[in-house]
Structure formats: C-alpha cells, structure tokens
Amino acid sequence: MVPGNINLTQLQTFLWVSSLRSFRKTAEKMNTTQPAISSRIARLEETLGVRLFERDTGSIQLTAKGLELLPYAEKLLRTSALLVDRISQDEDYVGILRLGVSEVIVHTFLPDFLSGLHQKFPEIEVDIVVDATANLRRELIERSIDFALLMGPVTDYQIENHDLIEFDVIWAAAPSLKIETDRELSLDELATSPLITYARNTRPYADLSRQLRKNTELPARIYSSSSLAAIHRMALDGIGIANLPRQMIQADIINGHLQQIQCVWHPPSLKFTASYPTEPYNPVIEKIVHHALDVSRSYRKQIETLVPLATQ
Incomplete structure (x- = not known):
C-alpha cells in the first residue's frame, strides 16, 4: 500500500491532543468539532499504520509510536511556522x-x-x-x-x-477622612479606619492580613474586593484607606482626589x-x-x- 500524505493540520492536531490530552479541548482550541479532531487523528494513524493514542475512559495517553512521532511533528511545525513568519507580513x-x-x-x-x-x-x-x-x-x-x-x-x-x-503599591485615602499625611503611621493607627484591599485569594490580601496579625493590638476591619475598580471607587468615596498601584491613581493624587498615606509597613510591589x-x-x-x-x-x-x- 502506498502511504497517504500527511498534512500540517493533522500534525498540529496531533500536537494539541498530546498537549491537552483531550479531543474536546483540542476542538475548542482549533475552533472546530470533536468529530473533526477524531477524524484527523484517525487519518494520521491510518497513513502511518500505527496507533498514536491509547483512549481509555476519561484518559488519553500517547503510545510508544506517538512519543516517537512527537519531536518530528514539533520540528516540522516549527519549521513551517518559521517559514510563514519569514515570508509573510505581520x-x-x-x-x-x-x-x-x-x-x-x-x-x-x-x-x-x-x-x-x-x-x-x-x-x-x-x-x-x-x-x-x-x-x-x-x-x-x-x-x-x-x-x-x-x-x-x-x-x-x-x-x-x-x-x-x-507597580508600586501605596496607601491612599480621600481627604475627607482627614488622615495625617505628614508622618508615618503605625499599622494600629492606620487600622482605625477600614482597610480596603484585594480579594481573599490574592497575595496582597495575604500580605496585609499577616502584617496585621503580627503588628496590631486591636482587630482590623478589612474590606476586600475582587474588583480593582471597586477598591478605587471606595477609596474616592472615603469608605476607608486602600492599597492601590501608584501608577493607577497618580492622577487622583495630583488632582487632590486622593492623598498618599505614609505607613511604617509598605505593601509589596506587584x-x-x-x-x-x-x-x-x-x-x-x-x-x-x-x-x-x-x-x-x-x-x-x-x-x-x-x-x-x-x-x-
């Protein structure tokens, strides 16, 4: 039997399936249907005369021949991509x-x-x-x-x-809160107002919580939000003292809508x-x-x- 042709789409499909271990995810990635992905792999396996994947319930693994094909497929597609990149305009x-x-x-x-x-x-x-x-x-x-x-x-x-x-992260508050700005405040002093920060599953929240546990006497009120726009809005409205990227709010500081608050503990940069x-x-x-x-x-x-x- 004369071997059929192998096309780049089949090899690209093979690489995505080997990477994602899923025909469904590969179909989503390549903007096509799952039957189309299965058909491409089947045609590639038929052309090569070997099985490339073991398909168990809920699991797809490369066979020994699939592992052997992997570096060749990667090299061919990389060469093809470099060729297109060299010849084509952006x-x-x-x-x-x-x-x-x-x-x-x-x-x-x-x-x-x-x-x-x-x-x-x-x-x-x-x-x-x-x-x-x-x-x-x-x-x-x-x-x-x-x-x-x-x-x-x-x-x-x-x-x-x-x-x-x-991004540098700073403490900022609306002038209406009348927070002192001419000296460094302790965390205890800072925590007399609500402290507004990122969501609980973020590093900024964890850093702040750890510092408050170690360095404050009284429980602090933390207002957390997954929305940076909401944190910014709460700071402008005088709800509390927020830690925000300086680069994001520097226009508000220049215009006097927010004031930078000095504190002995500085939030880490992002x-x-x-x-x-x-x-x-x-x-x-x-x-x-x-x-x-x-x-x-x-x-x-x-x-x-x-x-x-x-x-x-």
Whole structure:
C-alpha cells in the first residue's frame, strides 16, 4: 500500500491532543468539532499504520509510536511556522488571540497595548479574559488562553515568562477622612479606619492580613474586593484607606482626589509578566510578547514624568 500524505493540520492536531490530552479541548482550541479532531487523528494513524493514542475512559495517553512521532511533528511545525513568519507580513496574520489580563493592566496600559496590536496585526481578533492571577495561571496551563499579562512568573515548565512591569503599591485615602499625611503611621493607627484591599485569594490580601496579625493590638476591619475598580471607587468615596498601584491613581493624587498615606509597613510591589505556553510553537505569540514589552517600556517612561508630581 502506498502511504497517504500527511498534512500540517493533522500534525498540529496531533500536537494539541498530546498537549491537552483531550479531543474536546483540542476542538475548542482549533475552533472546530470533536468529530473533526477524531477524524484527523484517525487519518494520521491510518497513513502511518500505527496507533498514536491509547483512549481509555476519561484518559488519553500517547503510545510508544506517538512519543516517537512527537519531536518530528514539533520540528516540522516549527519549521513551517518559521517559514510563514519569514515570508509573510505581520498584517497577513489571521486568527483569534485569547488574551488573559489582570485588572491592574486594564487600568494602566492595556488600551495602548490593544491599539498597537491592532495596528500591527489588523486581522487578528482578540478575546479578552479579565480575571484574578490565580485563575489566569490555571487557564494558561490548561491552554484555555494563549497569552497572559498577569502577576507572575507562572512556575510551570511549559510556560515561558518575560518580565513586563512592576507597580508600586501605596496607601491612599480621600481627604475627607482627614488622615495625617505628614508622618508615618503605625499599622494600629492606620487600622482605625477600614482597610480596603484585594480579594481573599490574592497575595496582597495575604500580605496585609499577616502584617496585621503580627503588628496590631486591636482587630482590623478589612474590606476586600475582587474588583480593582471597586477598591478605587471606595477609596474616592472615603469608605476607608486602600492599597492601590501608584501608577493607577497618580492622577487622583495630583488632582487632590486622593492623598498618599505614609505607613511604617509598605505593601509589596506587584510584578507582572507576559506569559505564554511554549508548545506548540507559535511565532505570532512571540511577536505579541515583543509588542507587550515595547508598550510596557513606553508606559514606564510616561509615568516616570508624573510620579514626582504625585509625591509632592
């Protein structure tokens, strides 16, 4: 029998199934149906004359021949992607980018990122997921999203991380609360007002709770929220003292809508990364990473001119 042809779509499908261990998830990822994925794998197995996957109830595993094919498939698709990347123009890329972002990014440089992305890749559609970092990490690892701007790095061997930007976190309150601003307050003094911070499943909340347990005499009132916009609004409305990224609220400080409050304990800064799965190889994602890094550098230069004014 003369072997049939193997096409790149079959190999790409094989790599996604081997990575996700699911025909259903692969179908969602490749924007097709589960029967179509099964058919591609069946045709590939028929052409090669071997079984590539063992299909048990609720489990898909590579066979020995599947493991043997894996590096060849990766090399062929990487070579193909590099060829297309070399020959094509950026504006020729078509597809959907599933982008995960932390809310801090939404309120800082996401508009610049999206504007530049549209100019570079006008045919790419963007599906944006705004969520807590813990959820975005899980979705990256499960390949539910292609790329994320989140509090990183993501500690998974299949995820690559690039340092993006670091946000200083400060205490801020509305002038109506009449909190002293000419000296450093103790945590006990600070905690006489409600303290507004991130949701309970976040590092900022855990850091604050730990410091309050260690360094305050009286129980503190913590108002937590999963919405950064809600935290910002509560601070502006004089509900309490909030810890917020300086870069997000510096215009409010300059305009006098908020005041920076000095405290002996400073909330740790928030470090963000551009993170994405390394396999299967996707040259477009690498271009988008470089774009994100360029935008973050430009944003840092912009805010550096405003920070001295915000601290006066």
